[in-house]
Amino acid sequence: MPLRDVFLPRTLDDLWDTLEQRPESMVYAGGTDLFVRLRSGSIAPPSLVCLERLNEIKGVRDEGEFLFIGAATTHGFLLAHPLTVEHFPILAKALAVLASPPVRHMGTIGGNIVNASPAGDTLPPLYVLDAEIEISSRREVRRMPLADFIFGPGEVLLGKGEILTGVRVKKLTNENVHHYEKVGLRKGQACAVASLAALLRLSPSGVVEEARLAWGSVGPTVVTLTEVEHALTGEVLSHDTLKGLIPLVRDNVSPIDDVRASAEYRRIVAGQLLLRLQQYRWGGP
Amino acid sequence: MNISFRLNGEKVEIDVRPDRRVVDLLREDFGLTGTKESCGAGDCGACTILVDGESRLSCLMLAAQLQEREIVTIEGLSDEETLHPIQSAFVERGAVQCGFCVPGMILASVDLLKRNPTPTRHDIREGLSGNLCRCTGYHKIVDAVEDAAACLKDDPCR
Ligand SMILES: Cc1cc2nc3c(=O)[nH]c(=O)nc-3n(C[C@H](O)[C@H](O)[C@H](O)COP(=O)(O)OP(=O)(O)OC[C@H]3O[C@@H](n4cnc5c(N)ncnc54)[C@H](O)[C@@H]3O)c2cc1C
Ligand code: FES
Ligand code: FES
Numbered sequence: 266m267p268l269r270d271v272f273l274p275r276t277l278d279d280l281w282d283t284l285e286q287r288p289e290s291m292v293y294a295g296g297t298d299l300f301v302r303l304r305s306g307s308i309a310p311p312s313l314v315c316l317e318r319l320n321e322i323k324g325v326r327d328e329g330e331f332l333f334i335g336a337a338t339t340h341g342f343l344l345a346h347p348l349t350v351e352h353f354p355i356l357a358k359a360l361a362v363l364a365s366p367p368v369r370h371m372g373t374i375g376g377n378i379v380n381a382s383p384a385g386d387t388l389p390p391l392y393v394l395d396a397e398i399e400i401s402s403r404r405e406v407r408r409m410p411l412a413d414f415i416f417g418p419g420e421v422l423l424g425k426g427e428i429l430t431g432v433r434v435k436k437l438t439n440e441n442v443h444h445y446e447k448v449g450l451r452k453g454q455a456c457a458v459a460s461l462a463a464l465l466r467l468s469p470s471g472v473v474e475e476a477r478l479a480w481g482s483v484g485p486t487v488v489t490l491t492e493v494e495h496a497l498t499g500e501v502l503s504h505d506t507l508k509g510l511i512p513l514v515r516d517n518v519s520p521i522d523d524v525r526a527s528a529e530y531r532r533i534v535a536g537q538l539l540l541r542l543q544q545y546r547w548g549g550p
Numbered sequence: 551m552n553i554s555f556r557l558n559g560e561k562v563e564i565d566v567r568p569d570r571r572v573v574d575l576l577r578e579d580f581g582l583t584g585t586k587e588s589c590g591a592g593d594c595g596a597c598t599i600l601v602d603g604e605s606r607l608s609c610l611m612l613a614a615q616l617q618e619r620e621i622v623t624i625e626g627l628s629d630e631e632t633l634h635p636i637q638s639a640f641v642e643r644g645a646v647q648c649g650f651c652v653p654g655m656i657l658a659s660v661d662l663l664k665r666n667p668t669p670t671r672h673d674i675r676e677g678l679s680g681n682l683c684r685c686t687g688y689h690k691i692v693d694a695v696e697d698a699a700a701c702l703k704d705d706p707c708r
Contacts, residue, residue, distance in 0.1 A: 271551075271568035271614035300610045301591050313569070313617060339603070345665075365680025366661065367605040368592055453679030454593065 270312035277321050278419045280314065281403035284426050287312050292428055294337045295371035297364070298380045322375070322430050325349070325503060331438060335401075336375025336429040340387075341366065352436045355390045355443035355464055362447055364388065365454040375429045381415045382456075384482045389462035390416070390445055392487045393477035401430040410431075415486050439466045440475070442545045447481070448534050450525060453499040457482040458526040465502070471546040473497050483518040483535045490517050502546045511536035555616040558582075558626025559602045572608040572616060573597045576623060584624035588682075595681030598654035599623050605661035605680075624653035627660070636660060639698035640691070647685035655681050659695045669699060 272290070274280040275305060284290065291310035293299040294317060302308050316322065322335040325346050332348055344360040353450050363377075363386040377387045378398065388411075396411045400423065411432070414422050423429065442465035449455030460481035466474040476497045480488040493513050500506040520531035551568040554561065557580065566575060573590075576582045576599070586596035590609045597608040600622040628634040633641070636659050646652050655678060661668060662677030669677065674695045675688075683691060 268567055269569035271612050273614055273617060293678055296610050304591065313612070315612070317615065365595070366593075366658065366677060367595060367598055367607050367680045370601075370604045370606050371610060453676070486674070 267322050269310070272314045273318050274314065274316075275318050275320075275461065277319065277401070280316070280319065280428070281426075283314055285403070285421075287314070288359055288425060290314050290341075291318055294373040294376045295339065297368050297372040298382075314450070316373075316375075320519075328433070328461040331433050332436060334374055334380075334432045334434070336431050337373050338375075340364070340372050340374065340377075344369065352395065353390070353443075354453065355462055356387065356434075357391065358443065358445035358459075359386045359390045359447075359462065362445070368454070374432060378411065378415070378432065379421055379423065379429055381419050381421050381486070382415075383418055383484060383486060384457045384460075385458065386445075386447065386460065386481070388487045389460055389479040389481045390490040391432065391434070392479040392489060393462050393464045394437075397433045398429060399431045399433065400427050406430070412487075412489075418485050437464070440464045441467055441548075442542070444522070444542060444545065446538060446541055448538070456525065459483050459531050459534040460537060461535070461541075463542055465542070465545070467502060467545065467548075471502050473500055473502050480514075480518060480535050480538075481506055483520040483531050488535075492517070502542060504540065504543050507539045507543055510539055514539060525537070535542065551614060553613055553617050555618060556620045558622055560627075564566060566613045568612060568614040570613040572599070572611040572613060575613050575616075582623050582624055582625050586650055586653060588650070593682070594651075595654040595658060596651055598657045598681065600657055600660065603661070603664065605658050611616065621707040622657070624657060627656065634660075635701050636663070636695065639694040641703065642688050643694040643696040643697060645686060645690040651681060651683040655683065662695070663699055663702060665667075667699060667703060669695070671696065680693075 274281045274283055280452055292314045314446035316337045319337055322337045324335050325348055326333040340360050348355050377385045391411050397408050398411050398414050400407045444463040447457040447460035462479045463500055464477040476494045514536040515532050518535045520528040522528045552565050554563040573587050576585045588596040592610050598605050599608045602620050636656050636690050640646055643664045658678050671692055674692045698704050
């Protein structure tokens with residue numbers, strides 16, 4: 266293996282200098298995706314720039330109506346942060362089943378987003394939360410909805426000299442159901458075969474007043490189905506309601522066959538995952 | 551590249567390729583073969599080390615990332631004479647068969663018990679979910695960590 270330079274910038278200014286001097290380098294944060302790809306030989310950048318020391322893009326900032334999460338914030342940090350737990354239980358639930366403790370201590374939310382895997386666990390929650398991402402270069406800061414940023418498996422709108430600097434999410438007030446479930450081949454440390462994030466506003470009598478749903482691992486990117494959200498709105502969150510929506514889900518997801526599961530199995534699971542929502546009908550669990 | 555960091559309590563400085571994997575650096579350059587490599591891809595936890603007290607995987611870290619960090623490997627957990635309470639509990643409970651996973655299991659347990667000194671069996675399983683063992687069937691490992699937690703709680707055990 267040829268010698269690869271590794272840079273460890275301490276400030277964004279240092280980072281921009283390095284990226285200008287070494288435009289062919291690749292950035293990484295935790296390396297939990299990148300090193301697995303480097304090892305397989307599918308990529309071979311001549312130099313690497315590690316973002317782990319950039320305090321400017323680490324941690325959580327309370328902006329009043331919004332929460333700003335720095336791109337280089339690790340999953341472990343975010344999962345233990347009181348603001349995540351208080352305002353975004355849906356994200357906390359996803360982080361709790363993402364990989365394993367040591368991988369969570371290294372892997373970052375920015376890496377999960379830029380990696381743009383259909384199985385990325387933070388993505389379905391961030392889609393239903395209408396997260397906005399922030400992209401920076403030396404010259405400008407751009408913002409856009411996460412759903413516009415990711416346009417295919419591993420495909421994102423990131424230009425040369427740009428990095429993802431963070432994610433901005435609006436604090437919620439009315440949603441009282443925060444749900445995330447993934448089905449994998451084993452319980453610990455397994456990529457999703459299918460997953461569902463659901464954010465609902467339920468009336469005291471169990472009627473759905475508002476619904477946001479997003480599925481992982483059943484399409485090239487996260488799948489959102491407005492027709493299912495509309496059909497659920499105004500209905501009682503009962504077994505029958507949910508069961509009635511399963512065909513609509515199965516018909517509208519577009520999974521693939523891979524080493525983990527067949528497309529057909531994923532289609533079935535994507536529908537069945539809806540049934541779990543009935544547990545919240547009376548306010549539990 | 552010149553890198554300086556603290557390794558098992560001592561300040562060290564080494565001239566090394568910045569892209570050398572930390573697991574290779576520890577095993578080959580420092581002779582600390584307690585850190586194991588199995589999958590090399592983040593799946594098994596055999597290469598777990600503590601970086602500033604937090605469990606991380608040395609197969610997914612490059613030498614440059616050690617700069618100014620405090621690193622603890624299994625060799626640094628206790629001195630030659632005494633065992634760390636988690637190590638003793640593994641011995642007493644027979645939570646070791648071939649032993650290959652054990653350094654990683656123990657360091658992951660150190661991290662777990664620091665965050666959660668009174669874990670349930672479920673918490674222990676979750677906390678060790680990144681560490682695979684091909685021999686013990688895990689029950690005795692969970693028993694050992696449970697014992698160690700109880701023992702660490704009342705100081706006399708140390
Ligand atoms: C054993 C194991 C289990 C895993 N299990 C799961 C799981 O259950 N669920 C899950 O979702 N993921 C899982 N992953 C994948 C991975 O841990 C996550 O996707 C993690 O969030 C990646 O973050 P990172 O910082 O390590 O990314 P890196 O590997 O550092 O980077 C990933 C990609 O993003 C780019 N990048 C990173 N940060 C930035 C930035 N700020 N700006 C621009 N580009 C950037 C890099 O160039 C690279 O292309 C697992 C990985 C391993 C090794
Ligand atoms: S060798 Fe590092 S996790 Fe398996
Ligand atoms: S004791 Fe052999 S792998 Fe755990």
